[in-house]
Amino acid sequence: MHNRNCPECGVESDEWADIKKCSVCGHSELRMLSLRVESDKIITFGRLKTIANNAWIKPHLGEDYKFWDKNYQMIFEPSEGEWKLKANDAALNATLIDGKKLVGEVILTNGMKIAVGKEATDDMPEIIKSPMQVILE
Numbered sequence: 779m780h781n782r783n784c785p786e787c788g789v790e791s792d793e794w795a796d797i798k799k800c801s802v803c804g805h806s807e808l809r810m811l812s813l814r815v816e817s818d819k820i821i822t823f824g825r826l827k828t829i830a831n832n833a834w835i836k837p838h839l840g841e842d843y844k845f846w847d848k849n850y851q852m853i854f855e856p857s858e859g860e861w862k863l864k865a866n867d868a869a870l871n872a873t874l875i876d877g878k879k880l881v882g883e884v885i886l887t888n889g890m891k892i893a894v895g896k897e898a899t900d901d902m903p904e905i906i907k908s909p910m911q912v913i914l915e
């Protein structure tokens with residue numbers, strides 16, 4: 779059974795059940811998500827679901843934004859107190875997690891490396907664009 783009650787104030791809500799954030803007292807078990815990009819810039823999400831496409835990443839990157847999908851490349855989504863990352867399987871370039879192509883979704887952990895590009899194959903070395911490091915705090 780899912781716990782539907784905030785441990786802080788005890789109020790039962792769909793919001794607590796879904797994203798582990800209480801709109802009554804403000805208590806949250808979801809950590810704040812940021813990404814560190816190569817230039818050492820930090821992209822801060824706070825606790826909001828973010829659909830990331832090339833227009834979204836452009837201000838944070840150099841030319842590497844071109845490798846991101848126009849529609850969406852990946853989605854950052856709070857779910858049951860964790861951050862999930864979903865890849866767009868139809869994107870031209872893969873979303874890579876620690877160098878491996880992400881299929882479907884993954885729960886983000888501190889220090890994980892996200893990039894866009896191609897996984898290494900027998901004939902080709904990996905292609906890593908826009909490497910970013912996950913920061914959860």
Ligand SMILES: [Zn+2]
Pocket residue numbers: 784785786787788789800801802803804805
């Ligand atoms: Zn509460």
